[in-house]
Amino acid sequence: MLKAKGYAAATATSSLAPFSFDRRDPLDHDVLIDIKYCGICHSDIHSARDEWGGSLFPMVPGHEIAGVVTAVGRAVTRYKVGDAVGVGCFVDSCRKCAPCRAGLEQFCAEGPTLTYSGIERDGKTPTQGGYSDKIVVNEDYVLRIPGNLALDAAAPLLCAGITLYSPLKHWQAGPGKNVAIIGLGGLGHMGVKIAHALGAEVTVLSQSLAKRDDGLRLGADNYYATSDPATFKTLKGSFDLIVNTVSAPMDWNQYLSLLAVDGTMVLVGAPPAPVPVAAFSLISNRRSLAGSLIGGMRETQEMLDFCGSHNLACDIEVIPIQKVNEAYERVLKSDVRYRFVIDMASLKTS
Numbered sequence: 001m002l003k004a005k006g007y008a009a010a011t012a013t014s015s016l017a018p019f020s021f022d023r024r025d026p027l028d029h030d031v032l033i034d035i036k037y038c039g040i041c042h043s044d045i046h047s048a049r050d051e052w053g054g055s056l057f058p059m060v061p062g063h064e065i066a067g068v069v070t071a072v073g074r075a076v077t078r079y080k081v082g083d084a085v086g087v088g089c090f091v092d093s094c095r096k097c098a099p100c101r102a103g104l105e106q107f108c109a110e111g112p113t114l115t116y117s118g119i120e121r122d123g124k125t126p127t128q129g130g131y132s133d134k135i136v137v138n139e140d141y142v143l144r145i146p147g148n149l150a151l152d153a154a155a156p157l158l159c160a161g162i163t164l165y166s167p168l169k170h171w172q173a174g175p176g177k178n179v180a181i182i183g184l185g186g187l188g189h190m191g192v193k194i195a196h197a198l199g200a201e202v203t204v205l206s207q208s209l210a211k212r213d214d215g216l217r218l219g220a221d222n223y224y225a226t227s228d229p230a231t232f233k234t235l236k237g238s239f240d241l242i243v244n245t246v247s248a249p250m251d252w253n254q255y256l257s258l259l260a261v262d263g264t265m266v267l268v269g270a271p272p273a274p275v276p277v278a279a280f281s282l283i284s285n286r287r288s289l290a291g292s293l294i295g296g297m298r299e300t301q302e303m304l305d306f307c308g309s310h311n312l313a314c315d316i317e318v319i320p321i322q323k324v325n326e327a328y329e330r331v332l333k334s335d336v337r338y339r340f341v342i343d344m345a346s347l348k349t350s
């Protein structure tokens with residue numbers, strides 16, 4: 001076994017604190033990764049506080065992992081020592097079911113093996129995530145980070161990036177398409193950048209105009225405040241695609257009214273309570289309400305390559321791991337532009 005260290009939540013009510021644990025020695029198809037950076041995703045907080053149920057403790061969160069390969073198993077063919085690599089929200093899947101065979105491992109019929117708070121496919125070993133110094137992952141679930149992207153800014157692409165890229169591609173955001181992104185946070189700011197790079201006309205729908213300058217700098221063509229009732233009159237029936245990144249309660253009917261004929265609103269955030277949708281919100285204009293969850297391995301690599309070729313990554317604030325609990329509180333207050341990334345070199349001083 002390999003000795004690893006990181007930060008873990010001991011229970012759903014405890015702060016994250018230094019934690020030592022074992023990683024397996026690399027098996028034939030495994031890659032050992034020296035973790036350089038890990039993004040802080042809102043779901044890390046939900047999981048560490050067991051807000052969705054089923055969390056496993058002690059838990060080392062983190063599924064926006066960027067690092068460098070330091071060893072490979074005997075049968076590894078895709079990676080070599082020194083490669084810049086990433087690991088996202090899952091580290092394995094059954095590989096046999098229809099979604100897995102279609103490259104949609106995130107929808108594995110058995111459930112993908114989550115990067116943390118999951119159980120390895122041996123049925124007993126808990127997985128531990130990226131707020132740590134190293135991780136061992138089967139090469140089929142490792143991604144290549146393009147050489148021109150800085151590892152710290154690339155880390156959040158592994159969750160935030162693919163969460164937005166996948167629906168934008170699936171619903172064909174591109175030239176001639178009118179796309180709105182609801183919410184300009186960690187997810188939303190990536191939605192603006194990617195939709196813009198895909199060639200779509202991009203509108204940000206945010207509560208206020210406070211981040212308007214940022215939104216336009218990130219690539220938005222238009223920026224509207226949803227606290228202004230005039231916004232919903234002006235934009236009625238105008239979007240082909242709306243990606244909703246907000247998990248706070250909101251009136252979806254109001255937003256559905258902004259869709260053009262055959263328009264789709266895609267949810268990537270998860271509000272805690274069911275939201276009522278009126279039939280007429282969908283019947284009118286033949287609208288769709290849909291959802292999307294991260295992406296499969298193939299599409300995640302495609303997203304990284306796309307970001308590499310457009311020289312596009314996340315806007316980040318780098319912190320030492322000792323500030324992780326403080327960062328959690330700031331994420332909850334949306335006080336970050338736009339993603340916290342932990343510099344794992346700081347673990348050495350812990």
Ligand SMILES: [Zn+2]
Pocket residue numbers: 041042043044063089159160
């Ligand atoms: Zn995430």
Ligand SMILES: [Zn+2]
Pocket residue numbers: 093094095096097098099100107108109110111
């Ligand atoms: Zn499967």
